[in-house]
Amino acid sequence: MNKSILLLALLLTLVACRQTAAPNNPNVVIRVTPDHLTVGITALIVEVSDADGTAIPDARIEVRGDMNHAGMQPVFGDAQPGDQPGEYRVPFEWTMGGDWIVTITVILPDDTRTEQSFEFVVES
Ligand SMILES: [Cu+2]
Incomplete structure (x- = not known):
């Protein structure tokens, strides 16, 4: 009984790891306030963190x-x-x-590149 629970937990862990792709892939979040989604010049705020949620301050974007x-x-x-x-x-x-x-490429200090795409609807 205990063994099967342990096995199940192990399987769940493996599935979870698959879903987040390679464990070294950074998490990328874009913040855009709604009033920046109109035609013209704006600023995108991109947050980059590692799999543990620790900020990555030295990436190239x-x-x-x-x-x-x-x-x-x-x-x-x-x-x-x-x-x-x-x-x-x-x-x-x-x-x-x-x-x-919007495609964001994150280049880590060790030259690992990851790409993520985000969709936005911009008002004319
Ligand atoms: Cu167009």
Whole structure:
């Protein structure tokens, strides 16, 4: 009985690890206030932490915005240090209203790269 519970717990742990992909992948969160979701220049706040939730202050961040239709130039943003450790501030211009996909590439000090995409709806 005890052994089967232990086995079940082990299996659950393995499943949980799979869902978060590789354990070294950073967590990436973008904060944008609603009034920054209109056409024009805004700032994206990107928070990067490790699997344990510890802030990663020394990553390089690349930001690329694409719209969901053809024929648009992508928009790039340069990340600057934010107010908190692990927080990055990215000046960014929504050049058109509509559906956007923002791809964040996080490059850790050991050159590990991970990419995550976020969807936004921007008002004209
Ligand atoms: Cu467009």
